[in-house]
Amino acid sequence: MREIQVEYFAALREHAGCGRERLRTAARTPRELFAELSRRHGFPELGPLKVAVNDEFGDWEAPLADGDSVVFIPPVAGG
Amino acid sequence: MKPFAFSAEPLQPASLRRSLADPRCGAFVSFEGWVRNHNDGREVRALEYEAYEQLGLKEGARIVQEAIERFGVDHAACVHRVGALALGDLAVWVGVSSAHRDAAFAACRYIIDEVKHRVPIWKKEHYADGDSGWVNCERCASHAQPPPARQAGR
Numbered sequence: 001m002r003e004i005q006v007e008y009f010a011a012l013r014e015h016a017g018c019g020r021e022r023l024r025t026a027a028r029t030p031r032e033l034f035a036e037l038s039r040r041h042g043f044p045e046l047g048p049l050k051v052a053v054n055d056e057f058g059d060w061e062a063p064l065a066d067g068d069s070v071v072f073i074p075p076v077a078g079g
Numbered sequence: 080m081k082p083f084a085f086s087a088e089p090l091q092p093a094s095l096r097r098s099l100a101d102p103r104c105g106a107f108v109s110f111e112g113w114v115r116n117h118n119d120g121r122e123v124r125a126l127e128y129e130a131y132e133q134l135g136l137k138e139g140a141r142i143v144q145e146a147i148e149r150f151g152v153d154h155a156a157c158v159h160r161v162g163a164l165a166l167g168d169l170a171v172w173v174g175v176s177s178a179h180r181d182a183a184f185a186a187c188r189y190i191i192d193e194v195k196h197r198v199p200i201w202k203k204e205h206y207a208d209g210d211s212g213w214v215n216c217e218r219c220a221s222h223a224q225p226p227p228a229r230q231a232g233r
Contacts, residue, residue, distance in 0.1 A: 009131050010201035011213045047215065052199075055133040071131055071199075077214035078128070078159055078200030079112045079171050079191060 001026055002066045004033065011074050016041045031060040034072055046074040083139025083198075084158045085130050090169045099154040099176040106180035108187040112171040114164050118214070122207035126164045131199035135159075142193040150186040152177035157190055159200060 004027075007020045016037075027033035030051040037043070050073040051058045064070070080098040092111065099107060114126050143155050155175045164170055173190045177183040194200075202214040 007131075009199070010129050010203070013129075052131070052134050055137070057134070057138075071134070073131065073199050074201065074213070075215040076196070076199055077202040078130075078198050079195040 005069045007071045082143035087162045104176040106183040107176045108183040110173040114168045125205045127203040128161045129201045130161050135198045146186040146189045150182040152186045
């Protein structure tokens, strides 16, 4: 099990009902973590997501480490 | 000034512009993105911008540096608003100064296009009919999915 901090923005924040949460999880990768959180929060279809690990763009399949901070990034709309 | 910044306060183009002044530069080009009263056929009353600032600052700075290197301009910067904005408010400002205008136009265009695609900023529109929604996240039905397996994160 790993302790991971997840931060939410925009539509995901509204669906999660919180801006961040800390959880203990067996998820090994961002993809597995997203699947677990999606089941828990019932996230809607948001389009293609990116992921950030420790405030840099990350890989969906890269192993998560204890203490990592993860952000799932819905399609952006700046400007 | 910093190459890229977020601001919770109204942007001041005159002061931003001064920060790029340089006697070597004969050209200055800026872009201002304003809050528009319509989008996709709907009447918009107000906007909110939300940013993932820790990553957004890094990605925004990378974009500005890319523009400086690619087009050989002397100075470039971008500031994006966060928080609640009203119609007509300045949402994003890009400025570039350079010896000559061609490079300044190209770099300015590059920065705004890349910022819109790459910097983690989200826009929530509030519509005249009372509805609201996150732009580019309109099809909020069924379940969210990450991209197909094996695809890199960016």
